[in-house]
Amino acid sequence: MDGLKSIGMSMKSQISCGLFLLISFWVQGQKFHDQVRFLEHLETLGEYKEALYYIDQIGKQINLSAIEQDSIFFIKGRYHYELKEIEKSIDAFDKVGMRNQQLFEVAQVYTGFQLSYSRRFDAARRKFESFQSSDSLRLALVNYQMASLSLLERGLGRFSLYADRFEDKYYVLSDYQKDMKGIYEELKSHKRKSPFVAGLLSAIVPGSGKLYNGQIGPGVMGLVSTGIFGLQAFEGYRKDGLKSARFIIFGGLFTAFYVANIWGSVVSVRVSEQRYNHTVDEAIYINMHLPIRLLYR
Amino acid sequence: MKRFTLICIYLSGCFIGKAQITGDSLYESGQYFQAAIAYEKEAFFAPNSELQDQLILKRAYAYKALGNYTKAFNITSRISKKSDSLYKVVLYERILLAYLSDEYQKAHNELLKWQVRYGENSEEILSLRFLTLVQIEKMEEAQEILNQYASELSINQEEVSSLLEANWQLKNPDKAYMLSLVLPGVGQMYAGHFFKGVFSGVVQTGLVIFTAWNVYHGYFFTGGMTGATLFYTFYLGGARYARNLTIQYNDRVKSELVNEFLDIASKK
Known part of the structure; x- marks a missing residue:
């Protein structure tokens, strides 16, 4: 009897033990689900800093499976991306494993774009070139990213190679592909202005180098300011002669302004060339980033 | 076996215990950023909107404690303010937070809402009204508050007259x-x-x-270009400088008044 009793007891405790384990697993599963829902909520609020902190807390509380860990790294990468913390974002995306093929591939696209954005072109190209997928849209997206990367490097010939593979059947991509081709045409027709010609022009007629660069206001100002000192120096020379203090002062000022104007024309051509490149790069970045965001946000 | 069961119970108990770190406990231990997240989470899973509103208000307190007044102010905008008692608390916070984030016109707008809805004048509200009016340069209205509500502000007559004798002239x-x-x-x-x-x-x-001398002696280019151009530059620049100096002067007058008022208020 006692023996039976003890068996009964032990069975009971086994059941209750199992139940507790079950409850604790259920709590954990439910909890993880809730935590993900809350994360999404933080994301809609735009609270990426809070969300990142919260993700670390989840990692500490629950033993996550490998697949869950992959999605956590993926989400972290995206949040750092939203906060424009490129290094941390790349770091997190790199940790996304291959268990979930889709996450892995999208993480690579994000990394490739961010490498391009931080102007590590070689690393970006390697990332894109090693990309493999069975999904034709993703392949088309990577081809588009490679084309854009070639434009960032100003490899116009390479761009046309990729652009030949552009397809119109993906409506998410087709508009951006058209825009990128527009940028290509713009770069192709862009005539670089020569700093030497600008300097030479300014040496002949002060200010004309800036006019050549398309800057009407500064060009006129250059002519007027140099002219003002030239006329005053002329006045000093006419009235007081070559050795007068007046002629020496204004003559010196005139020379300084004349030389500075030549130098200024050279610099202004370089600056506007840089500004042009910067504007084009910004347009390329935006067109690279938008389809990724549209597809995988 | 029994022991094993107990261990199981203990473990799951631990697990549940861990989940009960609340926004309040974090707030009390000074971990305001973590508290803000916890409050947001509690609000997200709150069973009713009233509780949700309270928790979002607490979240605003957490950001206030962090010194991020602008963000705290924006958080209060999310509160639906259905219950009247909560509305009052939130409105007071909005006045204070707007003032603290140097948005004096915003603080003034919130104060007007308070006056329309409640009309009553507590010491805190009167102080904030006084400070806001000084900051938006409505000096006469600020003086009126001192004269009218000295007793509500628990300022004695002596202190009122010393405040009124200070420099108010903008x-x-x-x-x-x-x-x-x-x-x-x-x-x-x-x-x-x-x-x-x-x-x-x-x-x-x-x-x-200089200009006149040059022109008189026939140096028309020097007089007209160097003299007149420099004069013109200094003339307009001087006027702009005078305007900036006046704005700086006004800021000094305002901050002296505010500091004196706060000195008196903190003595109590």
Whole structure:
């Protein structure tokens, strides 16, 4: 009897033990689900800093499976991306494993774009070139990213190679592909202005180098300011002669302004060339980033 | 086996215990950023909107404790304010937070809402109204509050008169600008900087003499270009400088009044 009793007891405790384990697993599963829902909520609020902190807390509380860990790294990468913390974002995306093929591939696209954005072109190209997928849209997206990367490097010939593979059947991509081709045409027709010609022009007629660069206001100002000192120096020379203090002062000022104007024309051509490149790069970045965001946000 | 069961119970108990770190406990231990997240989470899973509103208000407190007043203010905008008692608390916070984030016009707007809805004047509200009015340069209304509500503010008559005797006189920046245009240097003097005014006047008179001397002696280009151009630059620049000096002067007057008021209030 006692023996039976003890068996009964032990069975009971086994059941209750199992139940507790079950409850604790259920709590954990439910909890993880809730935590993900809350994360999404933080994301809609735009609270990426809070969300990142919260993700670390989840990692500490629950033993996550490998697949869950992959999605956590993926989400972290995206949040750092939203906060424009490129290094941390790349770091997190790199940790996304291959268990979930889709996450892995999208993480690579994000990394490739961010490498391009931080102007590590070689690393970006390697990332894109090693990309493999069975999904034709993703392949088309990577081809588009490679084309854009070639434009960032100003490899116009390479761009046309990729652009030949552009397809119109993906409506998410087709508009951006058209825009990128527009940028290509713009770069192709862009005539670089020569700093030497600008300097030479300014040496002949002060200010004309800036006019050549398309800057009407500064060009006129250059002519007027140099002219003002030239006329005053002329006045000093006419009235007081070559050795007068007046002629020496204004003559010196005139020379300084004349030389500075030549130098200024050279610099202004370089600056506007840089500004042009910067504007084009910004347009390329935006067109690279938008389809990724549209597809995988 | 029994022991194993107990261990299981203990473990799951631990697990549940861990989940009960609340926003309140984090807030009390000074971990405001973590508290803000916990409050947001509690609000997200709150069973009813009333509780949700309270928790979002607590979240705003957490950001207030972190010194991020603008963000705290924006968080209060998410509260639906259905219950009247909560509405009052939230409105008070919004006034305070707007003031703390240097958005005085916003604070004034919230104060007007308070007056329309409640009309009552607690010590805190009156203080905030006084401070806000000084900051948006409505000096007469601020003085009126001192005269009318001295007892509510628990300020005695002596302190009121010492406050009223302080410098309340603001100066008009545009007037300083115009004065300097009429007679260079006078605008700076009006703003309280006598020697800066004299210096400005002397420089510009010198430039006028330089121009006149050159033109008189037939150096028309030098007189017309160097003299007149420099004079023109100093003339307009001096007037703008006089305007900026006046704005700085007004800021000083306001901050002295605010500090004196806060000194008196903190003595109690």
